[in-house]
Amino acid sequence: MSSSSAPPDMQPPQMRDGASAGPPIDADRPTGGRLRLVMDRLVTGAVSAVSVAVALLTVSLVVALLVRSLPVLGLQSLAEMITGTVWHPLQGKFGFWPFIVGTLWVTVLAMLLATPACILTAIYLAEYAATGLRAVVRPMIDVLAGIPSVVYGLFGVLVIVPLVRDRLAPAAAEHLSGVPLLAPGKVSTGYCVLAAAVVLALMVTPVIISVAEEVLRGVSPGVREASLSLGATRWETVKHVSFRIAMPGLIAAVVLGFARAFGETMAVLMVAGNVAQLPGSLFDPAYPLPALIANNYGEMMSIPLYDSALMLGALILLVVVLIFNLLAELVLIWARRRSSQ
Amino acid sequence: MSHISVRNLTVAYNGHPALRDVSFDIPDRQVTAIIGPSGCGKTTFLRCLNRLIDVNNSVRVQGQVLIDGEDIFAPRADVMSLRRKMGLLSQKPQVLPMSIFDNVTYGPRLHGVRKRAQLEQIVERCLRMASLWDEVSGRLRAPAAELSVGQQQRLCLARGLAVQPEALLCDEPTASLDPISAQSIEQLFMELKNDYTVVLVTHILRQARRLADYLVFFYMGELVEHGPAQQMLSNPSDPRTRKYLEGVIS
Incomplete structure (x- = not known):
């Protein structure tokens, strides 16, 4: 499409008089150059200001929590409170250990239950499922992610708690007595570590599956076909190739689920039992940290x-989550380096 | 009878035909170049020969591909051993996410070779065949991704040779390479055709002229003409082939 092929009257005016190499005439020069520059500076400033403000939010959150917790820190040492096992506000005893342990128990158990099932589901959806089936299952999983946590809590109260109380706890008492952690200490009400972990596992499932499937689908078809073309089966290809390439992303998916589970309040609060004691078995009640704050803040504030x-x-919760995020970041860096080898 | 013969092969994606009623024999131990404009079904045809076409689940294949007289699309056909017999070299080098050594031994390990000494032998033999040994022998443990693109393609060739295939299927294997690497790959084909049947899909007519012993011309999913390369290049019988060779259609 060279301009020489166009009829003369279609050509730009400056071409016609042969002045194409000269500078444009002043009248044609666009005006408002200054205004545009000012606008550009304004936008640059505004964008940076907003970004800094968002970053400052995290810092201010930590500072605010720290300032508000100074009074109690002035009376007892931090180490004493973190490792203390007695929670008796009226006597001024604030031992956080049972709550920290309760949070860890529930979260770790939830992840142990959820992770294998989620990764296998993601593998199935990404590598095996027919297009039609995937088109049905995928939206259903996405809907699960949008269900409010109070609904999961209700499901726990109505289904999981009775199941644990009437079936699992009696069965465990009969067959697992003497096994540490698994044998119920006394008659279980069903509101316990196990029920909370199951509810949490259900909640994080859609998050993990969704991210993990996306990551596995991101593995280039070419590498997969290279493996298949050497006579590998589908499973061998998943195991040796897709999995290896997707590993950093899969770790990220699990960490994302973990972060969601760790801070989850409502659903856990509804089924964990909320007794401030160290759980001795999966069938004992626990009192996770977020539930403690949600249940008590605004009540009994007359107690010094x-x-x-x-x-x-709240500060401990925040710091633990930040540490987890940091660790996750390190694991990701390590896994990226390893998967490229 | 020839080793690979195609009988009435018809392939359709979602009901749209990509190949129509293709029948011909691929000569043994020669380079067969498949030429034709883009979208004419060259790659589809190649993917039928090792049944990699199965990966796409909206595809429908009719007709037969006979290898040693057995139909590879028969319900009881052993796809894994078929794919081992038909080595693949794709357009873009696809190295596996592991070391150079592990890339070459990936296939043999899958098929049951476990002994360390034997694996080391395979690695050296195949890397030498792909003329890569001298460049990488000192760093076999390095990630394959660290090699240059040209070296990666030769590694892919070595990896394919490691499972002792009978044929090599090459899908525009020099398309993403620099001229020097492309030349070294072409050189390798000339050496390998003494022992292997090479099926080469290419859109570079000059490459086909340089390498092919036998030519196959596809146009719009149809097998237009096939025959010994010299004869077809100098005296094509179909007007469409002539136009393609003259560069009128591409």
């Missing part, structure tokens, strides 16, 4: 230092 102690609880 109670408010400050809860703020410290």
